[in-house]
Amino acid sequence: MSDGPQMDADHEAAAHQDDRDGDEHHDEHDHDDHEHDHHHEHDVETVGVGVVTISSTRSLDDDPAGDAIVEAFDEAGHEVVTRQLVDDDFDGIQATVDNLVDREDVDVVVTTGGTGVTPDDVTVEAVDDVLRKRLPGFGELFRRLSYEEIGTRVVGTCAAAGVSRGVLIFCLPGSENAVRLGTEEIIVPEVSHLVGLASRDDEE
Numbered sequence: 001m002s003d004g005p006q007m008d009a010d011h012e013a014a015a016h017q018d019d020r021d022g023d024e025h026h027d028e029h030d031h032d033d034h035e036h037d038h039h040h041e042h043d044v045e046t047v048g049v050g051v052v053t054i055s056s057t058r059s060l061d062d063d064p065a066g067d068a069i070v071e072a073f074d075e076a077g078h079e080v081v082t083r084q085l086v087d088d089d090f091d092g093i094q095a096t097v098d099n100l101v102d103r104e105d106v107d108v109v110v111t112t113g114g115t116g117v118t119p120d121d122v123t124v125e126a127v128d129d130v131l132r133k134r135l136p137g138f139g140e141l142f143r144r145l146s147y148e149e150i151g152t153r154v155v156g157t158c159a160a161a162g163v164s165r166g167v168l169i170f171c172l173p174g175s176e177n178a179v180r181l182g183t184e185e186i187i188v189p190e191v192s193h194l195v196g197l198a199s200r201d202d203e204e
Helices: 004-040 064-075 090-101 123-128 136-156 176-203
Strands: 048-054 079-086 108-112 160-164 167-172
Touching (some): 048 064, 064 079, 064 176, 090 167, 123 160, 136 160
Parallel strands (some): 048 079
């Protein structure tokens, strides 16, 4: 008996299954593209940044960490709209950050300095009272990446982030290397998306 008709039927069935598999793969790809587009539909092209250096010994003319923040945002096409210097003072830090949050041209505030364990390191504590929502993932990722560079000394940093009235706030250490890590590896890649989400949440 010839196997021809059965083989043709099997071939057609296999071809039909291949078409179904291809359609399903195409549908999955389209779904992934839709999810990607939906994920980024609120992204902001250019954000306004306020940079705050917290130090009782430096000046804006001698501020490599602050310079690194400005450089990272400038290179990414964002705009640093103000740059300020504040002493290691709880009330002064809190008032400065709070005032920046109220500015119409500021979408992001980045502080540098005062995130350690000495008695005058009070940045995170001062900013914490301003926050309405915390972003613990930032500090967790920052410390994980920092561990690769400085090892267990990373336990001494309290880098943190959060949102206040639709404005993102990031608190970074005072060293230039730490600032470059935080801005270039974490903040700048995510800032457009996060600002879009934070400002939308504030409007609602």
